[in-house]
Amino acid sequence: MSGNTIQIAIVDDHPLILEGLQKLLDNTPGMEIAGCFSTAAECLDFLRTSYADILLLDIGLPDASGLDLCRDVKTLSPSTRILALSNHSERSMILQMLQQGASGYLLKNVAADELVRCIREAHEGLLTFSKAIREIMAKPSASALRETPQLTRREKEILLLIADGKTTADIASFLHLSPLTIETHRKNLLQKFGTPNVAAMIKLAVQLGLM
Amino acid sequence: MSGNTIQIAIVDDHPLILEGLQKLLDNTPGMEIAGCFSTAAECLDFLRTSYADILLLDIGLPDASGLDLCRDVKTLSPSTRILALSNHSERSMILQMLQQGASGYLLKNVAADELVRCIREAHEGLLTFSKAIREIMAKPSASALRETPQLTRREKEILLLIADGKTTADIASFLHLSPLTIETHRKNLLQKFGTPNVAAMIKLAVQLGLM
């Protein structure tokens, strides 16, 4: 697989960036470009037959979302470390890429030496970020500060059970309560979240980290 | 607020750890212990009247979940940087703490100099982790590799609308399709996710990063 040089694949639909990265990394000792692609499909094709230690992945590709591609790459080649490259820096996107198995996240305005450092760290099996990202992530996010409905103990308990796919009757017998009681709690939950039905409520609850 | 020394608060229900941290940090130049607490309630009380630059937060407290406390602290004192301290190192917990606004995550077996480094970095407004955590996070997670159901374009589209709280009728008129068609898609979605109802499906979908 990997010799003593780090094999790097790059996927980015912007030709200039692709060229720039290619030149930079080819002239860096210990690193080697294994392939350059401008679409998700090409990139996945490559990984079906060849190997890369690191994949620099532009998450703004035209033919697939960064999240999908990240997941697909990890399925195809779990040991390839993915470094996400992006122009935007929304916390939620960063967190989602990490959830999908990315090993790091860099803004595209990253300095050359910082990029090289991040590739090295990712190759050593470490999570890594450019400094700008570390600053953004350490700031309290608006979404984290979004007021979470104040739930009672019972309500939290029932919320979890609902999210597990239990029906009112299931929950009632599980908690040894009347189904009517559970219905009341369910009703209050929907009201507190301000959502019209459980689908929207569960989405909100998961995004707020309540599960 | 903060002078030239970093004001540190600690909350941990394990007396030994509390003592150890206290001794260590009090003997570190540039750092000062602002308060030590063994329960979430005490900690929140303190923050209502006093200030800390950094809060070392044990996420295994008896009287509140780490996530709840993190959220409450951030609401009470948004500029306090939270460093999560924990014995367990599940990816999902780490991601959730970050979502709630934590500035870093350390395992309790962290070395003294690493702890000091992390506190300094967090105080500078940077996201920071102990090395063990960076290793764990860079590994492909089981949950990320959990096979995501293969959804068609239509199904993804409808999944998002369902998660937004739209009813079958809403979606049908929005997409100019028969409600019966939407029902079929909904049914297929439930089957592909293997969930008994939308509540469980939406939870899974959000956790898989599909939203």
Place this chain on the structure above:
DNA sequence: AATTTCCTACTGGTTTTCCGGTAGATGCGC
């Protein structure tokens, strides 16, 4: 050309949720 997948649409029936109330018991804080 043949096969598979996807999108569309339907039948008919059961279960569950959703909505609008009301209301007694308990425990907690002021």
Place this chain on the structure above:
DNA sequence: GCGCATCTACCGGAAAACCAGTAGGAAATT
């Protein structure tokens, strides 16, 4: 002791979701 929040429980009815099928046409793949 009084108020407030919480937990419990109920009614009746409308709306929506859920289940188990069938089926034709379009599009992509082989």
